Amino acid sequence: MIDPAIQFTEVCKSFRKQEVLRDTTFRVERGRTFAFLGRNAAGKTTAISIMMGLLSRDSGTVRVLGLDPATHPVEVRRRVGYLAEDQTMYGWMRCEEILRFMAPFYPTWDHELALKYAKDFEVPLATKIKHLSKGQNVRLGLVLALAHRPELVILDDPALGLDPIMRKQFNRDLITHLQGEGRTVFYSSHLLYEVEPVADEVAILDKGKIVRQAETEDLRRDVKQFVLSREAAVRMASEFHILDQRPDREDTALIVDQAATLEQRLGEEGIEHRVIDLNLDEIFEAYVAGNHTTPAAATLQVAGTCDA
């Protein structure tokens, strides 16, 4: 059996008293493009640093290409292409020098490919690293992450320092190229509208916990907004887990993650409603910033209203 590209099982990590990862569990199959989504300080970089063997975990199991990064950090780094969020490189070296400097660390380094990526990403090879702009620095980091033809590419918010044209090129050309070669791509991002067309699968990390992992298509199919009368909304909230609810003129807009079941239920009761498809941005927001209620809480709320 082939090991998954990444497996996190019940991983915990705290910095002093601050719990950053709490039983974090997810799995990335080989050949997939996996988007790791979370708000600022959700714990994305911490999880990635543990994957790369740069940070130790407090408990739980981590495997990257079948290896434990805590005990095999060098082997993991050889087989993984990693772009850190804020890459620091030797400023005094010229770009072409760092390409030659990195080559011996990787048995699979392909210098022709490094030069090709440098050209595609418009990296000025004769310039010293300390004189690069932020975007040029990210692009050089990408070249260094990819030139050894890694099986797994881990990118921590790669589009952050790129201008809109480079971002488009990054998503459309680079990710598509890596997908075509069957590589696994794991990347964290804030730019959900750009992630949406390329990610096969997404995991949403909220305060160190995975609140949902799903195929992008399934997420779009399952998570929808329903607009219905307030009375009907209160009844449905006592049966369904609501990710978000807010007034919509005279009606109420509910977001649920069981759209087919709710649709069927509303159909059976003949309740008038509208269904609205959501994009990944809206789905993410509902999970991490929505006004959540569970059926039990909704019943209590309704009971409370009646008592008042």
Ligand SMILES: Nc1ncnc2c1ncn2[C@@H]1O[C@H](COP(=O)(O)OP(=O)(O)OP(=O)(O)O)[C@@H](O)[C@H]1O
């Ligand atoms: N070495 C450290 N020592 C103490 N606290 C840390 C350390 N590294 C991270 N943290 C804290 O852990 C939390 C999660 O940080 P992390 O960088 O993993 O979040 P993130 O999801 O990558 O955020 P962003 O999207 O803003 O980069 C933050 O509150 C941060 O301050």
